[in-house]
Amino acid sequence: MHKNSGFATRAIHIGQSPDPLTGAVSLPVYQTSTFKQRDFADFEFDYSRADNPTRHNLEETIASLEGGAGAVAFGSGLAAESAVFSLLSAGDHILFSKNVYGGTFRIFESVFSRFGLQASWVDSTKPAEVEKALRTNTKMIFVETPTNPMMQLTDIAAVAELAKNRKLLLVVDNTFMSPYYQRPLSLGARLVIHSTTKYLNGHSDVIGGVVISSDEDLVDQLRFLQMSVGAVPGPFDCWLTQRSLKTLALRMQAHNRNAMTLAENLAGSAKIETVFYPGLSSHPQHDLAKQQQQDPFGNPGFGGMISITLKDITAARNFTQALSVFTLAESLGGVESLICHPATMTHASIPPEERAALGISEGLLRLSVGIEDIGDLLQDVDRGLAAI
Numbered sequence: 082m083h084k085n086s087g088f089a090t091r092a093i094h095i096g097q098s099p100d101p102l103t104g105a106v107s108l109p110v111y112q113t114s115t116f117k118q119r120d121f122a123d124f125e126f127d128y129s130r131a132d133n134p135t136r137h138n139l140e141e142t143i144a145s146l147e148g149g150a151g152a153v154a155f156g157s158g159l160a161a162e163s164a165v166f167s168l169l170s171a172g173d174h175i176l177f178s179k180n181v182y183g184g185t186f187r188i189f190e191s192v193f194s195r196f197g198l199q200a201s202w203v204d205s206t207k208p209a210e211v212e213k214a215l216r217t218n219t220k221m222i223f224v225e226t227p228t229n230p231m232m233q234l235t236d237i238a239a240v241a242e243l244a245k246n247r248k249l250l251l252v253v254d255n256t257f258m259s260p261y262y263q264r265p266l267s268l269g270a271r272l273v274i275h276s277t278t279k280y281l282n283g284h285s286d287v288i289g290g291v292v293i294s295s296d297e298d299l300v301d302q303l304r305f306l307q308m309s310v311g312a313v314p315g316p317f318d319c320w321l322t323q324r325s326l327k328t329l330a331l332r333m334q335a336h337n338r339n340a341m342t343l344a345e346n347l348a349g350s351a352k353i354e355t356v357f358y359p360g361l362s363s364h365p366q367h368d369l370a371k372q373q374q375q376d377p378f379g380n381p382g383f384g385g386m387i388s389i390t391l392k393d394i395t396a397a398r399n400f401t402q403a404l405s406v407f408t409l410a411e412s413l414g415g416v417e418s419l420i421c422h423p424a425t426m427t428h429a430s431i432p433p434e435e436r437a438a439l440g441i442s443e444g445l446l447r448l449s450v451g452i453e454d455i456g457d458l459l460q461d462v463d464r465g466l467a468a469i
């Protein structure tokens with residue numbers, strides 16, 4: 082009924098029709114592992130690993146927001162990635178963008194490589210580098226854009242073209258932008274993944290993941306993996322995430338607004354060596370960001386993530402310790418502002434030499450800008466800068 086409605090309307094109504102039994106507008110949490118069957122093989126749901134109404138509703142909402150044929154939910158972003166890699170077989174090769182989330186590097190290098198999958202890591206900011214690194218056994222290209230934490234962009238449409246010509250699966254980790262500011266399937270990607278832990282849930286109280294595809298057959302394969310491997314999210318976590326999606330549009334607008342103001346402010350400080358934010362005209366891929374990252378009305382949007390480089394680890398520590406609105410913590414995308422030191426936190430699993438080559442220095446800090454009052458955030462950062 083609302084399939085062609087706007088983004089915010091779909092976030093509130095798709096997968097969320099009032100409960101037919103009671104009329105409840107806020108749907109119940111189907112906190113059950115199993116279901117009564119009417120007769121042998123006569124049921125709507127049989128067992129919650131295979132399917133659960135609350136999870137099903139969440140999947141329907143997310144599929145609609147990303148413009149996919151279906152979505153398949155998992156117990157974490159890494160469980161979602163694991164399902165995507167499990168679409169392949171021993172001997173297949175995946176091309177990854179360098180500088181992805183540290184856990185993506187770890188799951189591949191420490192787990193999937195032991196099962197005969199091969200990987201190489203390329204600078205996907207240059208589509209020509211991606212093309213050069215393709216092998217005869219390449220089956221998948223996996224990009225994160227913007228990357229965590231260096232905020233580098235990959236031109237999704239350009240890489241999708243390369244993938245399409247060779248029948249490769251292009252996977253985009255859209256965690257940083259959310260479908261409000263970036264819809265990779267509309268640019269030619271075949272699969273999108275999210276750590277729903279971040280912006281989609283947005284309240285730092287759930288770990289979750291999801292994969293969305295434009296292709297019914299891939300959705301079926303992922304459903305089979307979801308049911309067979311069993312890394313499923315619980316009903317209450319699905320319910321919380323679906324409730325959060327109702328405010329995704331508003332939250333993303335606020336994250337974007339605050340981050341833009343804060344990035345401009347940080348860029349004016351002589352104590353900061355570099356500010357990495359695609360919304361700044363100084364960002365080397367600002368033009369691509371404007372074109373690729375847009376809200377559903379076509380206005381450019383750059384999200385809530387900013388990285389900054391300070392002189393060294395002492396400056397980074399002094400800055401962080403002086404903050405009182407930003408909390409030193411892993412994760413991102415919640416309503417509250419967080420700060421993280423990638424070298425010792427999110428990216429600690431990447432060998433130091435590789436980290437250095439990626440620009441993840443000891444003075445690098447990543448800010449997840451929340452939706453607090455901007456005046457308080459600006460004051461907080463000023464306190465941090467004064468402590469350096």
Ligand SMILES: Cc1ncc(COP(=O)(O)O)c(C=O)c1O
Nearest residue numbers: 157158159182229256276278289
């Ligand atoms: C971009 C990105 N992808 C994937 C993940 C993994 O998600 P999760 O922590 O929900 O397993 C993260 C987590 O930080 C992330 O930042």
